[in-house]
Amino acid sequence: MAQDRFSLAGKNAVVTGGAQGIGKVVAHALAEQGANVALVDLNDATQVAAEIASTHGVRTTALTCNVTDPAQVADAIAGAAAELGPLDLLFNNAGIVLHKPALECTPEDFTRVVDVNLNGIFFVAQAFARHLVEQGRPGNIVNTASMSGTIVNIPQKQASYNASKAGVEHLTKSLAVEWADLGIRVNAISPGYIATEMTGTVREDWRQAWEGMIPFGRMGTPDELAGAVIYLLSDAATYTSGANIIIDGCFTVV
Numbered sequence: 001m002a003q004d005r006f007s008l009a010g011k012n013a014v015v016t017g018g019a020q021g022i023g024k025v026v027a028h029a030l031a032e033q034g035a036n037v038a039l040v041d042l043n044d045a046t047q048v049a050a051e052i053a054s055t056h057g058v059r060t061t062a063l064t065c066n067v068t069d070p071a072q073v074a075d076a077i078a079g080a081a082a083e084l085g086p087l088d089l090l091f092n093n094a095g096i097v098l099h100k101p102a103l104e105c106t107p108e109d110f111t112r113v114v115d116v117n118l119n120g121i122f123f124v125a126q127a128f129a130r131h132l133v134e135q136g137r138p139g140n141i142v143n144t145a146s147m148s149g150t151i152v153n154i155p156q157k158q159a160s161y162n163a164s165k166a167g168v169e170h171l172t173k174s175l176a177v178e179w180a181d182l183g184i185r186v187n188a189i190s191p192g193y194i195a196t197e198m199t200g201t202v203r204e205d206w207r208q209a210w211e212g213m214i215p216f217g218r219m220g221t222p223d224e225l226a227g228a229v230i231y232l233l234s235d236a237a238t239y240t241s242g243a244n245i246i247i248d249g250c251f252t253v254v
Helices: 002-006 021-032 046-056 070-084 107-135 159-178 204-213 223-233
Strands: 012-016 036-041 060-064 089-092 139-144 184-191 244-247
Touching (some): 036 046, 036 070, 060 070, 159 244
């Protein structure tokens, strides 16, 4: 049946940044489609993992990891496989944002954002792909980029974030080509302004400005990203790799 193309039943998935926000919501969505889920986060995701297991009847685990540390990343991927079995899917989602004018941005500021948003994405994808190769298995990766990798946001100033997300877009394409003959698909989603814990603390005048520029007239929700992730990770997308789906309420169209 057509709906079975989107099933993730029996698959083992890793979600980084899974303790809250987009990662948490997408982890629930993957479990709803039948996937077992390993939550990897700098913060403790044990409670979220238990909630997902109880709600959806799948196996879950939670692992603490700093994605900027390749050794911790390798341990997290190994730990996820030890708990769930051989891995199939990765939602590579951990990220941070810094609103700071470029002239005031210190080397440490810039490096911290790039370390998490770009280096971290690479380290996790690399460790996951190495696991797949060792197991002789195909697999699917979805990276979280951003519309900020395509456009320059206003009124906030966030050059470090924009640059890091542009890097994620091209990294996604590069890995998709490089790993195609390994049976590993690599795609990305680029969210627009999404209402999460991260955006919940921004200035109200910024929020009003954003909503005034979005043709939909509102910010999106994490739930509105989940369908694209499920599609890209599922067998409905077996000929899709190197793609970047922008989900922004038409923001980048106008």
